[in-house]
């Protein structure tokens with residue numbers, strides 16, 4: 356295909372054009388002050404497309420949290436100096452500990468599947484951006500056919516309920532661990548109230564599952580207790596490719612890997628959680644598994660390798676392909 360020839364511009368026309376540009380620039384000057392005043396701050400939107408074999412996947416950013424190192428939920432009891440040393444060794448700021456909140460969208464077996472749903476309204480400004488990310492990729496809540504819940508903490512189910520407390524994904528079947536479901540159903544703790552109301556919103560479409568189950572053509576559930584009693588990790592497999600979704604087996608991309616034995620404030624059973632963390636990271640390192648994690652830095656993908664008797668997370672770069 357040939358582009359039409361460009362007619363030569365005479366000197367007079369060129370001068371006229373230059374004048375027009377100057378006039379436009381003059382007009383623009385008036386608007387410049389308001390343009391410059393526009394703030395660049397605000398919530399990060401985020402989605403990232405990738406594949407696991409033929410399975411299409413999109414990492415969805417729901418939000419994140421950042422706390423002073425003295426209030427770090429990772430390395431409870433270790434002291435700020437020890438924490439700062441670990442962060443410094445990874446060339447991270449030593450005064451704060453920051454993590455993402457991510458959900459994962461997959462197309463498996465002809466349907467759209469969410470693994471967890473971010474924090475929604477339950478986390479205030481720290482969460483709730485997953486809905487906008489879904490909209491940005493052109494997926495409506497009615498199109499989600501299934502949800503796999505790794506565990507019933509509010510940063511994972513908060514985005515699955517709407518403002519009225521109903522199901523935010525009205526067509527979705529919910530897959531949740533049998534042990535996790537039973538634990539929260541029996542709990543009398545205050546924190547269990549929102550879990551119970553979430554379970555109620557999906558109760559007619561709930562499937563109780565367990566580690567070892569294979570569901571939805573390509574997802575294998577792994578029993579990974581400790582963070583919560585019925586916590587599940589998920590292996591997404593297609594062809595010769597695999598993705599291990601750690602969920603909350605490991606949280607912080609440096610601290611959780613360098614010190615898997617350190618106490619995490621959110622872990623229900625500290626010793627069991629640490630044991631699960633070390634075993635699963637060991638497996639991931641040996642098998643060179645590609646990882647996804649709810650709280651890893653967006654787009655939350657990477658691999659793990661052994662380092663100094665523990666581990667190192669190697670993030671996968673955000674690349675546009």
Ligand SMILES: [Zn+2]
Nearest residue numbers: 508510603649
């Ligand atoms: Zn979490």
